[in-house]
Amino acid sequence: MEECYLCYEVGALAQGLRAPASHAGGRWFESITPHLRRVVVLGGSGSIGQQTLSLLSTFSQEYRLVGVSVHRQLEKVYPWIERLHPEWIAVTDEEGLHSARTTYPHLPLIDQSALYEKLATERIDIVVNGIVGSAGFWASWYALQNPAAQLALANKESLVFGGKWLEPFRNRIIPVDSEHSALFQCLIGEPPESIEKLILTASGGPFRGKKAGELAEITPAQALAHPVWRMGARITVDSATLMNKALELIEAHWLFGLSAEQIEVWVHPQCIVHSMVLFRDGAMKAQLSSPDMRLPILYALSYPRRLAFSEGRWQPFLNGHTLSFEPVDEETFPTLGYAREALRRGGAAPALLNAADEVAVEAFLEGRIGFLDIFRWLEWSLVQPETLTSPSSPQELEALEKDFRQKVRSHFLGV
Numbered sequence: 001m002e003e004c005y006l007c008y009e010v011g012a013l014a015q016g017l018r019a020p021a022s023h024a025g026g027r028w029f030e031s032i033t034p035h036l037r038r039v040v041v042l043g044g045s046g047s048i049g050q051q052t053l054s055l056l057s058t059f060s061q062e063y064r065l066v067g068v069s070v071h072r073q074l075e076k077v078y079p080w081i082e083r084l085h086p087e088w089i090a091v092t093d094e095e096g097l098h099s100a101r102t103t104y105p106h107l108p109l110i111d112q113s114a115l116y117e118k119l120a121t122e123r124i125d126i127v128v129n130g131i132v133g134s135a136g137f138w139a140s141w142y143a144l145q146n147p148a149a150q151l152a153l154a155n156k157e158s159l160v161f162g163g164k165w166l167e168p169f170r171n172r173i174i175p176v177d178s179e180h181s182a183l184f185q186c187l188i189g190e191p192p193e194s195i196e197k198l199i200l201t202a203s204g205g206p207f208r209g210k211k212a213g214e215l216a217e218i219t220p221a222q223a224l225a226h227p228v229w230r231m232g233a234r235i236t237v238d239s240a241t242l243m244n245k246a247l248e249l250i251e252a253h254w255l256f257g258l259s260a261e262q263i264e265v266w267v268h269p270q271c272i273v274h275s276m277v278l279f280r281d282g283a284m285k286a287q288l289s290s291p292d293m294r295l296p297i298l299y300a301l302s303y304p305r306r307l308a309f310s311e312g313r314w315q316p317f318l319n320g321h322t323l324s325f326e327p328v329d330e331e332t333f334p335t336l337g338y339a340r341e342a343l344r345r346g347g348a349a350p351a352l353l354n355a356a357d358e359v360a361v362e363a364f365l366e367g368r369i370g371f372l373d374i375f376r377w378l379e380w381s382l383v384q385p386e387t388l389t390s391p392s393s394p395q396e397l398e399a400l401e402k403d404f405r406q407k408v409r410s411h412f413l414g415v
């Protein structure tokens with residue numbers, strides 16, 4: 001190994017922070033940045049993944065992209081691969097990996113099991129989990145087996161599915177979901193016993209103010225037009241049914257260790273206050289910013305620091321901008337009640353509620369069922385006997401969840 005005076009001067013070699021091998025690529029400056037944090041991005045083709053990759057590119061003097069995963073759509077991360085040169089790229093879908101190996105033979109491609117091994121054992125500082133759906137649980141699980149890694153968690157299903165198993169690692173999870181990031185920021189320095197309530201804010205979705213009668217004819221295109229946030233298809237439909245907020249209630253329960261009764265939801269259509277905490281002395285703290293997911297992602301990457309970022313600023317206080325809050329119309333949007341009931345049942349109930357929602361949203365997007373049918377499916381699912389079981393391992397829950405999806409499909413669609 002060649003000696004390098006720059007590395008020598010900052011003692012980077014002595015500390016074993018980085019080998020100087022990257023000089024060859026003309027990126028020698030990395031060798032002398034002692035705090036370059038090693039980041040893995042999971043779900044790189046999704047909305048969170050793409051925004052994270054763009055931040056890593058903006059802050060390349062702070063972060064090094066170690067690895068990135070996609071399920072299938074490698075072409076979506078390819079421009080970032082060329083720019084950020086990760087050490088490996090995981091394609092978790094078997095067929096996807098096969099075709100990626102043909103299209104991109106020069107890339108260091110790995111499969112799902114190699115990905116899990118790397119998450120658990122490689123030198124990684126931060127794993128950003130932006131995977132969509134309950135498939136994200138295992139990635140979170142393996143990342144948390146790695147004692148050095150922090151999990152920047154955007155995949156709310158990780159906690160909805162397996163909160164019981166992830167809870168012991170809570171102090172290494174930094175939430176990326178904007179509401180939970182807000183709560184996390186409000187709670188810094190506050191002892192747990194001083195919290196009275198968490199107040200999650202909700203945009204109310206595109207159908208705020210509508211009654212059930214008006215929702216019957218909603219089309220997938222209408223449900224996909226979220227008034228504020230730009231997100232993936234499933235989460236956008238979940239925002240329209242308020243199921244997204246229901247999942248966030250469950251997520252908050254596991255992240256902050258509070259009961260369902262201590263978590264309220266207020267509709268706040270402007271999406272500027274991302275959530276609030278009510279303390280037992282009556283004081284409230286809120287976190288405000290423009291509705292830009294890059295902010296909570298950047299915070300999760302930089303915590304406990306804050307990096308200078310001039311985009312996504314919010315200035316309308318000076319323009320007479322109004323912030324309003326109203327209660328959720330739980331009669332029209334009954335999903336929050338489902339979440340509370342799932343937590344009350346405990347065990348498999350939250351995971352099965354989420355599974356039923358994934359199946360229902362898929363059927364809705366395919367035009368096979370109406371908007372209100374989603375509620376009907378969820379209500380039915382919640383009272384099935386499986387929701388009262390308490391699997392002893394995530395593997396057992398996974399098997400149960402798989403059977404349950406099939407049960408939901410065959411009950412409602414006859415397939």
Ligand code: MG
Nearest residue numbers: 177178179248
């Ligand atoms: Mg959210």
